[in-house]
């Protein structure tokens with residue numbers, strides 16, 4: 508008898524012990540998009556971008572864009588960083604293809620959690636793929652959670668002033684999905700703690716008030732860098748290249764370089780929302796930039 512084909516079976520959750528915490532990354536989904544170039548580095552030549560891709564064995568024309576929330580169980584609280592795409596691709600046909608269908612809740616179930624178990628939802632920034640899983644049909648997906656937003660980020664979307672044209676639809680989404688949660692939210696700034704051992708780090712640039720988070724337990728440190736780097740080759744090997752979805756391009760470059768320098772110098776583990784699943788790695792400095800090094804077994808020891 509012929510064995511049935513089983514293609515496409517890939518892991519979607521990855522959990523590990525981290526000091527006295529447990530951490531997991533969950534693949535909410537992945538989209539296949541066209542054109543790494545000129546999304547990345549439009550101020551450079553196509554030839555230069557193609558050469559960089561060729562050296563790294565990837566296609567400059569098509570790429571996989573994963574969406575990977577991070578979950579931290581401190582032993583006292585279950586904290587979710589970002590909520591994936593939720594029902595956006597179902598509710599808004601114009602987003603189909605660009606955003607995948609949100610599967611975060613199924614991922615949490617694989618880890619043994621229900622949506623009701625989440626104590627705190629932390630939103631790193633207000634872009635659609637991070638807030639899409641906050642609500643469905645006007646109801647919060649994590650009904651018992653309280654919320655943490657960066658104060659600057661929340662204020663920006665709440666005011667809705669000076670929003671660039673490409674983010675006008677994003678503004679509507681934020682006002683629909685995040686603003687109604689304001690009375691269950693706290694608003695923090697860089698340096699503030701979400702819980703003991705989890706501290707916000709300024710990462711503004713990709714969005715007006717994006718926050719990364721440093722997680723420390725038992726002498727181990729991990730950086731949840733959100734969208735500081737959005738592609739594991741383009742953004743990390745060429746951190747000064749512009750990116751179309753960075754809201755303030757120059758500030759995003761400066762932030763990217765600062766975050767990469769910190770991750771490399773301090774040998775931090777990193778979880779990156781758009782890195783290849785499981786989205787966990789370390790950063791090596793190279794002669795002309797940095798390099799994403801996926802974890803192997805370091806977190807198992």
Ligand SMILES: [Zn+2]
Nearest residue numbers: 634636734780
């Ligand atoms: Zn994103």
